[in-house]
Amino acid sequence: MTEMNDAVAVGRPVAETKKRGGERKPSNGKGRRNLEIFILSAPAIILFCCFVILPIILGAYYGFYQWKGFGTPSENGKFVGLQNYIVALKDPNFQQAILHTFEIVIGSLVIQGPLAILFALLLNQKFKGRGLIRTLIFVPYVVSEVIVGTGWSLLLQKKGAVNQILESLGMHGVDWLANPKVAIWTLLLLISWKYIGFAVILMLAGMQSIPEELYEAAKVDGAGFWQIQKSITLPLLAPTLRIWVFLSMIGSLQLFDLVYIIWGQYVSTTAGVSTMATYMVREGRGAGNYGYGSAVALIIFVISLIVALTYQHFVLNRDLDGALTDKKAFKKRKKRQTAEDEALAVAMEGVK
Amino acid sequence: MKLKTLAAATLAVATVIGMSACGGSGASSDDKTITFWHNASAGEGRQYWENLAKSFESANPGTKVEVQAIQNEDFAGKLQTAMQDPASGPDVFMSLGGAKTQEMIDAGQVMDLTDKISDTVKTDMKTTLSAATFDGKVYGVPVSVEPGGMWYSKDLFKKAGVSDVPATYEDLLADAKKLKDSGTDAIALGAKDAWPAAHWYYWLVLRECSSEVYDKSVQNHDFSNECWVNAGKKLQELNDLKVFNDGFLTTTAQQGANSSAGLLANHKAAMELMGAWEPGVLKDLTPDQKPMADLGFFAFPEVAGGEGEPGALMGGVTYFCVNPKASQTSIDFVNYMGEKKNQEDYAKAFSTIPASEPARGVVTDESLKQVIEYLDKSPSMQLWMDTALGTNIGNALNAAVVNMLSGQGSPEDIVKAMEDAAQKG
Numbered sequence: 001m002t003e004m005n006d007a008v009a010v011g012r013p014v015a016e017t018k019k020r021g022g023e024r025k026p027s028n029g030k031g032r033r034n035l036e037i038f039i040l041s042a043p044a045i046i047l048f049c050c051f052v053i054l055p056i057i058l059g060a061y062y063g064f065y066q067w068k069g070f071g072t073p074s075e076n077g078k079f080v081g082l083q084n085y086i087v088a089l090k091d092p093n094f095q096q097a098i099l100h101t102f103e104i105v106i107g108s109l110v111i112q113g114p115l116a117i118l119f120a121l122l123l124n125q126k127f128k129g130r131g132l133i134r135t136l137i138f139v140p141y142v143v144s145e146v147i148v149g150t151g152w153s154l155l156l157q158k159k160g161a162v163n164q165i166l167e168s169l170g171m172h173g174v175d176w177l178a179n180p181k182v183a184i185w186t187l188l189l190l191i192s193w194k195y196i197g198f199a200v201i202l203m204l205a206g207m208q209s210i211p212e213e214l215y216e217a218a219k220v221d222g223a224g225f226w227q228i229q230k231s232i233t234l235p236l237l238a239p240t241l242r243i244w245v246f247l248s249m250i251g252s253l254q255l256f257d258l259v260y261i262i263w264g265q266y267v268s269t270t271a272g273v274s275t276m277a278t279y280m281v282r283e284g285r286g287a288g289n290y291g292y293g294s295a296v297a298l299i300i301f302v303i304s305l306i307v308a309l310t311y312q313h314f315v316l317n318r319d320l321d322g323a324l325t326d327k328k329a330f331k332k333r334k335k336r337q338t339a340e341d342e343a344l345a346v347a348m349e350g351v352k
Numbered sequence: 353m354k355l356k357t358l359a360a361a362t363l364a365v366a367t368v369i370g371m372s373a374c375g376g377s378g379a380s381s382d383d384k385t386i387t388f389w390h391n392a393s394a395g396e397g398r399q400y401w402e403n404l405a406k407s408f409e410s411a412n413p414g415t416k417v418e419v420q421a422i423q424n425e426d427f428a429g430k431l432q433t434a435m436q437d438p439a440s441g442p443d444v445f446m447s448l449g450g451a452k453t454q455e456m457i458d459a460g461q462v463m464d465l466t467d468k469i470s471d472t473v474k475t476d477m478k479t480t481l482s483a484a485t486f487d488g489k490v491y492g493v494p495v496s497v498e499p500g501g502m503w504y505s506k507d508l509f510k511k512a513g514v515s516d517v518p519a520t521y522e523d524l525l526a527d528a529k530k531l532k533d534s535g536t537d538a539i540a541l542g543a544k545d546a547w548p549a550a551h552w553y554y555w556l557v558l559r560e561c562s563s564e565v566y567d568k569s570v571q572n573h574d575f576s577n578e579c580w581v582n583a584g585k586k587l588q589e590l591n592d593l594k595v596f597n598d599g600f601l602t603t604t605a606q607q608g609a610n611s612s613a614g615l616l617a618n619h620k621a622a623m624e625l626m627g628a629w630e631p632g633v634l635k636d637l638t639p640d641q642k643p644m645a646d647l648g649f650f651a652f653p654e655v656a657g658g659e660g661e662p663g664a665l666m667g668g669v670t671y672f673c674v675n676p677k678a679s680q681t682s683i684d685f686v687n688y689m690g691e692k693k694n695q696e697d698y699a700k701a702f703s704t705i706p707a708s709e710p711a712r713g714v715v716t717d718e719s720l721k722q723v724i725e726y727l728d729k730s731p732s733m734q735l736w737m738d739t740a741l742g743t744n745i746g747n748a749l750n751a752a753v754v755n756m757l758s759g760q761g762s763p764e765d766i767v768k769a770m771e772d773a774a775q776k777g
Contacts, residue, residue, distance in 0.1 A: 066777055069432050071459030081399050158599030159612065178601035178758065266546035266751045267601055270758050282751075283776060285429065288452065288743040292776040 029316075056301060063295035068288050077291055084295035093269055094296070097279040098303070100184065104275065105252040105307075107188040108195070109245060115192070116199035117237070121229060124201065124207050134204075141197035149261030152190055153177065177262065180272035187273050190258060193252070199244055206240030207233060239319050246308075246316055253304045256281070276300045364553035384418040386443040391424040392670075392702070400701035408688050415681050428452070435461045435675075437588050443678035444685055445482065447492050447671050451742030454486055456673075463674040466490045468683050473690040476708040479625035483669035493686040494673035494707035495698055499667030499727055500551060500736075502653075503630045503719065504623035505616060506646040508536055512622070517650035521559070521586065524653050528595040531622045538595035540621035542605030542612035543757060546750035547738060549600075551625050552590070552683060553753045553766065554737040555652040556583035558666055562659035563732065570740050573774050575767045579659065584756065584763025586655060591757050601758050606633050613637055616775065617644055621705050625652070627668060627736075628723050632703035649719040651726045665726065665733040669707065739772075 063084055065078030088094050122132050140148065155161045156176040163173030176186045210233065218228045256277035259268050265282050268274040274282075280300060284293015392398045405417035406757065418639035420442070422430055428448050435441040438461055447453050447462075456462050458505050466489045474481070477494050484492035504517070509527075512534035520523040543549040558566065561579035569575055595605060597615055604611045605626075613630065615621035617637035624630070634644045654662055654707055672689060674682050688694065695711035698704075703725060712724055727733070738746025752769035755761040761769075 033754060068455045068777065070435070070455045076455075076459045084776070091772070153602065153612070157602055177598060177602075178599060180758075212515070263602070264604070265545075266543045266747070266754055267544050269751065270601065270755045270760060282747065286743065287747045287773070287777065288455075289777040 012249075056298070059294040060299050061294075061300075062291050063298050065291040066289070067291035069290035073291065080291075081118070084292045085299065088292070088296050088299060093274070094276075094279055094283075096269065096272070097274040097276050100273060101253060101255065101275045103184060103190065104191065104255055106247050108191055108252050110194045111188060112196050112248065113241070113245070116196055116203050117234075117241075119196070119200045120203035120207055121233070123204060134200075137200050138197035140194045143194075145194075146261055147192070149258050153262040156186065168207055177352065178267075178271055180270070183263075183271040183273045190262075191255070194258070195248070199248070202240055202244050203237065208235045210236045216247055219271075242316055242319055246311055249307060249311065253300075253307065276303070296311050305333040370685065380718045384414050384681055385418065386678065386682045386685060387418045387420065388685065389401075389422055389442040389445040391422050391428075391446055392424055393421045395424050396701040398601070403697075404689065404694060407694075408685055411688070412681070413686065415532060417685065422617065435459075438675055438677045439641050441677075443675045443676055443682040444672055445675070448670065449483075449671075450739035451746075452739075453484075453491065454740075455675070457486055457491060457546045460676060462491050463676040463678065463683075464489050464491060465493070465674060465683070465686070468687075469493060470687040470690065472692070473687060473706075476692065476695075476710055477690060478670050479709065479733075480707040482670075484671040484673075492673045493690050494669050494671040495689055495695070496670045496704045497667060497707050497727070498628040498670070498704060498735075499665040499723060499730075499733055500555070500625065500627045501649055501651045501723065501726065502623050502664075503616065503626055503634075504648050504650070505619055505644075506648045508534075508619060508622040509648075512536070516629070517648070519652050521556075521653050521655045525590060525593060528590070529593055532593070532595050536619070537597040537615065537621040538623065539590075539614035540598040540615040540624040541600040541757075543600045543602045543754050544602050545605045546747070547736075548612060548624075548626065549757055550750040550753040551736075552587050553583055553749070555625065556586045556655065558664055558734060559583075559652070559655040559658040559660040560586070563661050563664070566660070566734070570737070573745060573770070574739070575770055578681045580767050581763045584753075584766050588756065588763060596757075601754065601773065606637075609637060611637070628705055628720065629703075631717050631719055635703065644664055645716070647719050649722045661731050663726070663730045665730045666736060667733055668736050668739065671707075742777070744777035745770050745773045 012177070062073055064071035064079060064081060065077035066080050066084070067073040070076055119137060123130060123137070157163075158173075158178065162176065166173040167348070174182050177183055186204050214232050214236075215228060218232055223231070252286045254277055255275045259273055259275055259278050263271055263273055264277075265286050268282075276296075277300065280293055280296045283289060284296060287293075387723060388401075390401050390402060399422070402417055405419045408417055409415055415661055427446065431445055431448065433443070435456065441461070448456070453462065469490060480494040480497045481490060484494055502517075508517075508531065509517075512527075514530055520529050528538040535665070541549055541552075552610045554576055557580060558632055561569065561577060561585045565577050565579060569577060569580070597612065597620075600612070601614075606613050608614055609618055613626070614631045614637045617634045618626045618639060626633075631643060631647060634647065635642065638644050651663070651665070672686050674686055689698075690708060692708055692711050695706040695708035696714040699706040699714050703720070705715060705719060705720060705727070707738045715721055715724060734740070736751055740746075741749065748769045749766065752761060752766040755769075756763065756766060
C-alpha cells in the first residue's frame, strides 16, 4: 500500500515539472502538440470513419429496405421498416447459425485453452528439438485458410484419404463433413488444429515474461513442478489468457472462410455448421437481397459488440485501464492492483 | 521537426487523395471506344472474344474495344457495383439472366434494343430471343443456348445391361437400380453447389405441372399447386434408391476428378443431369484430356401422369446487353456478335450450341447434335427455374432440395422454403 502511494507521489512532481517547463512558451508548445496529434491520428481516424463507421451507418440504412442492390434503395427498393430485422430474427436458419457460432466460440475456448497452456508449458522447458516442435505447432496458423480448407475437405470426404486409412485399420469412418451430428465436431477440431499455434505462441510469450526469480524462490522453498505452475505460472499468465480469450472469441464470432471453403455456400446449413457470417453472405450477397443482408450484418455487429463490451467491462478492463478509460478508472485499477499484489503475496505464502 | 510535420501532412493528404481515387473505373470517354465485359476468363473462350474484338476493330476503322474477362463467380458482383452509376459501367456486358436482368431493367441499367438489333439477329435467333425479351421489348443479343438433359456413359450402360435409354421416369428408376447393381454409382450429383441437385427438382416440376400452372407459379411466386409437392415426392423416390454417388453432399459440380462431372468423365458414375455445357466440362476432366468418347445424351424422361408438355425443355440462354449510356458503336458490336460467321466461331470455341440457327451446322459433337435434335422437336424451352425465380427464391429452393436429399426435409419443406424466401426480398 505505502509503496504504491510513494510511487504515485513521486510521479506527480515529474508531471508538474513538465507542465512548468511548458508554461515558458505556452502557445507554441501546446499548439504544436495538438497539431501533431491531429496530423498523426488523421489517417487512422479517416480510415476508421470511411471503412468502419460509414459502412455501419449505410448498412443500417439499407437494412430498412427490401433492395436488390441495383440502383439506390430509395428509388429501386421498398421501405419496409423493421421487417428485415424481424424476419431475420424469426428465421430458424439464422437462429441455428447464431447457435452454431456460439458453440464454436465456447468450443474453441474449452478445447484450445487447456491444450495451449499444456503445450506452452511443455515448450517452455528445455529439451532437444524444442525449436522444431515450436515451429511445427505454429505452421497450421500460418497456412492460408483456403489451402487448409481445400486440403481437409478432400481428405475428409466420405471416400477420402482419412476414411480409407481408417478402413485399412479395420475401422469404419463416418461422413465427417456431411453428417450433421459429426460436422460441427469436425469443424471444431479443424479450428483447434488451425489456431492452437497462435494460442501457444501467446502463452509462451506470457510465460517468458514471468520473472525467473519467482520460480527459483519457489524451488528453494521446495515446491513441486505442478504446484509451481498452479501457483505462479497460471496466476501470472492471467493477463495473457484474458487477451487470448478475447481474440479467440472475436475470431470465432466472425468465422467464415473455413466453413465457406469446406462446405460451400449452400450445404453449411444442411450439415449444421452454418455461422452468422455464412448466413449473411448466403442470404445477402448470394441471394441478391442486399437490404436483408445489411439487416443481418447489423444484427451480427450488435451481437459481436455486446459480447466484446461485456467481456471488456467485466474481465478485460483490468488489463486495458488507462489505455481506454479515465482517471476514475485509474483509481479503481490502483485498488485492484493492490488487491492482486496481495493475492500474489498470499499465493507465494501458499507455495511456502 | 518541421520536416516531420511536413511529412505527416503529406501522408495525411495522400491518404485522402488515395481514397477518393478509388472511385473511378473504365468508363469510355469517346463514342468510338467501348468497354466489354465477359466471363470466359481462360482458354479458347477468352481467345475467341479477343479475336472478335480485333476483327470488329478492323471492320470498323477508328473503333476500339477494350475487352475485360472477369471470373464467372465475381461477375455479378462486379457488374452490380460498376453499374451503380451506368456512366462508369461497361458498355457491353454479359447478362445475368432472368429475374436479375429484369431488376437491372427496372433500375434503368439496360438499353432497350427492340428497334436496334439487326435483321440477322431478328431472323436467325428468333427462338432464343424470347429469353432476352421482357414485357415485349428486346434487351440483349443471344450467343448460345444450353438446354439440359441426361449425359451418360454408353459403356457403363452397356456393361449394366441397359440397352435403351429410359423414356419414362419409371424406366429411369429401374435403370438406375440396374446400374447400381452392376457396381458403379448410377448418378453423379454435385450437391455442394446446390443447383445440380436442384435441377432434378426443376425438371420434375416441368414434367408434373401443366405449362399454364408453371408459368403462373413462376411469375406470381405462388407454389400452392399440388404439382410442386408431387415433384418433390418423385425425387424422394429416386433418392430412396440410394443411386447417387457416395458423399454427394460435399461433391462439387465441375472442379477436379472428384466432382460429379469428373466422376462421369472417369467412368465412376454412369450419368449426370446437366446443361449443354457438359461436353466442354468433361473434356478437361477425362484421363487423357480429350472429349469423352462414349458420351451420350437423352432428354429428361417423361413422368407418367404428369401434366407437363411432352418434350418441353429447360435451359439457359447466354446473351449480351448494352449500357443505356453507351454509343452506337456498342450496338454495332452486339449485332456483330450475332453474325453467322462469328456465331460459328463461338460454337467451336465454347463447344456449345450457338443461338443462331443457321450457324448450328458447325456443331460436330455427336451428343450436342442430339441435343439440337431435341431442341428442334421441343414445343418450348423454359429458363432454368432458379434464374427465372431470381437468386432470392432460387437459392432457397436449391438449398431446400439439397436438404431433402440429405434426409432432413420433406417435399413440403421445399415449397415452404420458397415462400419464406419471398419475405426477404
